Amino acid sequence: MHSKALCSDSSSALHNNATDYLRVEQYVADFVTAQALYTALKIDLIDAVGYKPHSETMLNKAYPEYEACPMLLEQLQAAGVTTKEEGYWKLSEEFKKCLPYKDLLLAKLEFANLLAPDLLQHYELFLKDLPAFIQQAKVFELFAYDRCFEVTEDNIQATRNWMRFTTSLTRYEGRVIAKQVDLKGSQKHLDIGGNSGEFALQLCKANPELRSTVVDLPVVCEVGKQHLCDEPEANRIRFFAADALTDPLPMQQDLVTFKSILHDWPIPACERFISRAAETLAPEGQIIICERGPLNLKKTVPYGLLPMLLFNRSFRSAEQYLKILHDQGFKNCSVQQFELETPFFMVIAKRN
Numbered sequence: 001m002h003s004k005a006l007c008s009d010s011s012s013a014l015h016n017n018a019t020d021y022l023r024v025e026q027y028v029a030d031f032v033t034a035q036a037l038y039t040a041l042k043i044d045l046i047d048a049v050g051y052k053p054h055s056e057t058m059l060n061k062a063y064p065e066y067e068a069c070p071m072l073l074e075q076l077q078a079a080g081v082t083t084k085e086e087g088y089w090k091l092s093e094e095f096k097k098c099l100p101y102k103d104l105l106l107a108k109l110e111f112a113n114l115l116a117p118d119l120l121q122h123y124e125l126f127l128k129d130l131p132a133f134i135q136q137a138k139v140f141e142l143f144a145y146d147r148c149f150e151v152t153e154d155n156i157q158a159t160r161n162w163m164r165f166t167t168s169l170t171r172y173e174g175r176v177i178a179k180q181v182d183l184k185g186s187q188k189h190l191d192i193g194g195n196s197g198e199f200a201l202q203l204c205k206a207n208p209e210l211r212s213t214v215v216d217l218p219v220v221c222e223v224g225k226q227h228l229c230d231e232p233e234a235n236r237i238r239f240f241a242a243d244a245l246t247d248p249l250p251m252q253q254d255l256v257t258f259k260s261i262l263h264d265w266p267i268p269a270c271e272r273f274i275s276r277a278a279e280t281l282a283p284e285g286q287i288i289i290c291e292r293g294p295l296n297l298k299k300t301v302p303y304g305l306l307p308m309l310l311f312n313r314s315f316r317s318a319e320q321y322l323k324i325l326h327d328q329g330f331k332n333c334s335v336q337q338f339e340l341e342t343p344f345f346m347v348i349a350k351r352n
């Protein structure tokens, strides 16, 4: 390692509260449970039995068109979602603890379900020839970056469709990162590829001095403005529509972050993103890169992690980003590794 790199496994230091959302993973681990839960969420059965225990007569009345409702509830009982007491169905005490993360559960289920048909049809191609798989796979029609430049109602709608996935994941990952990282003294923050502003929001909530500028493509910025408009921190977060590889960027930043963007790009583009970020820094400023590491394939991949399996070959090690930073003159770098539902790391880089 060239840089003065401090590698630490800080999972034990993670605040329990911030990682509590990981409890949803057990309910999206296998295909059949995932379908049962997704359906129960969609038809509001989870809300119904969560609100009030339901007998079979009550279920028949509430869901006359679903004759297999009892089967669904039994499946969910096997998965630990529901229990039956004295003839009445209700949510288990454990599953009730997931209710604050319903948005995340739905996003995970929808994202995995969206991808599953592509993998069912083309798994061999996925292994053999990733570019050919990407050409065939329907899921990539959703992530249409070419629709992120011209602000039209259709493009906003199309872009919002995929941004709900990135936003739901980042809402919770951002809280963990905000608790992990010490941003004392940072005021001007640039979040490159900052999407809906959710990551900037979580950093601003945790750091009352911070003022963020979210750099992203024009349509993404429009959706982001709408996403944040009711947040008390919205007046500390502005959107800056730009291509961060080529357009001028706001200068004199104390902090530049890249969260879950660089893995999308080949190394030369990562070098360019990082050198452009470095140009914007004030003398004592720092760059923080937050990324997933590769999946631990010694364990089976749960259904809910299908999207991460899809991107797994793009997930690099922290060392690869450290090398780029070192080559660009960042001498003071450290790495924090931690486990979320996948390995995750932060590379923190200062010039001196």
Ligand SMILES: C[S@@+](CC[C@H](N)C(=O)[O-])C[C@H]1O[C@@H](n2cnc3c(N)ncnc32)[C@H](O)[C@@H]1O
Pocket: 148, 166, 167, 170, 192, 193, 194, 195, 196, 199, 215, 216, 217, 220, 242, 243, 244, 245, 258, 259, 260, 261, 264
């Ligand atoms: C995978 S998403 C990650 C979003 C966000 N950082 C998060 O963690 O939720 C990558 C983001 O980078 C943005 N992006 C891609 N190319 C970009 C470019 N050249 N300049 C600015 N933003 C870009 C995309 O529009 C998208 O919002």
